[in-house]
Amino acid sequence: MAGTDIDFATLPFGYMRTDANIRYYFRSGAWSAGELTGEETIPLHMAATCLHYGQEIFEGLKIFGRPDGRIQAFRIDANANRIQRSAAKLLMEPVPTAVFRDAVQRVVKANRRFVPPYGSGASLYVRPFEIGISAEVGVKPSPDYLFLVFVTPVGPYYKTGFTPVKLKVEEVIHRAAPGGVGDIKCGGNYAAGMRATIGAKHEGYGEVLYLDSREDRFIDESGSSNFFAIAGNTFITPKSDSILESITRMSVIRIAEDLGMKIEHRPIDVAEIAAFDEAGCLGTAAAITPVESITRAGKEHVYTRGGKAGPKVTALYKRLLAIQLGETDDPYGWTEIIE
Ligand code: PLP
Ligand code: COI
Secondary structure, rough: OOOOOOOOOOOHOOOOOOEEEEEEEEEOOOOOOOEOOOOOOOOOOOOOOHHHOOOEOOOOEEEEOOOOOOEEEOHHHHHHHHHHHHHHHHOOOEEEEEEEEHHHHHHHHHHHHHHHOOOOOOEEEEEEEEOOOOOOOOOOOOOEEEEEEEEEEEOOOOOOOOOOOEEEEEEOOOOOOOOOOOOEEHHHHHHHHHHHHHHHHHHHOOOEEEEEEOOOEEEEEEEOEEEEEOOOOEEEEEEOOOOOOOOHHHHHHHHHHHHEEEEEEEEEEEEHHHHOOEEEEEEEOOEEEEEEEEEEOEEEOOEEEEHHHHHHHHHHHHHHHHHHHOOOOOOOOOEEEEO
């Protein structure tokens, strides 16, 4: 198959048409076999539950080009598990792990020429999502579902890549409530946070940092990633039942332990931002993005010098990336080659 004339090194984090996406329908109690198509639009009933009652959940994972020219995925099973947990909370039909794996592998193979090569700094972003498609007007779960996976080559989520971003503590808006759905990956959470994120971007910040909505006191996460801080040799990250359980965070906690760091997974009082040595964001799109500063009530706390990430954040980033890119052995079994 022909290559592409894409300049992978300058790619933004955005949508680009590729050769195919893959679709599975759940109807009459069974999943279909999955069909690859080049069609970018979806035929959808105007009364579908996804449109009115928010039955929409999604995932994000990445495929990386290795130094040896092969390509590899990072933690497909962890994303499969999470979309099942998301489905359970919105009373949607869970996508079996075997279907999820089949979908990712088939759609990646069908778009092999869009996987950015090693060294480009880009990757192939895989976006699986599931929607309720049956026509309902009463508030109830759809009996039928569409599970679709598309891919698109992407550059860094924050324009600057591994360059520190500024965060602003969000003092008014909350993305998630206790007992709500902040711990799952549903579209509604992102709709709820858009005002905050876009407002902060207009003020020159990369993202907001949400506080818990019970007390406005503990750090939750940002709109598009989990949060961590470094104090001395300790990796500190929020414990909260209204944040997404980040697969990147799970991985980085393991890496930090193996690099000899102490881990604290606990509620973080926002007043502690004055005491951090370094800070970072964690996510599939964000990878590890260093935090330059956190501004709260007009006061900026700075964690970097000369626009450069601190030593611990840099060490974690390098180790994570080396595994994701296949530069080094993966002792954790997180990566798998897609032949
Ligand atoms: N938190 C939110 C709100 C996110 O959108 C994401 C992105 O997926 C994350 C955290 C990070 O999760 P993961 O590392 O699994 O991508
Ligand atoms: C991801 O990191 O995969 C996400 O879904 C974050 C999204 C806001 C781009």
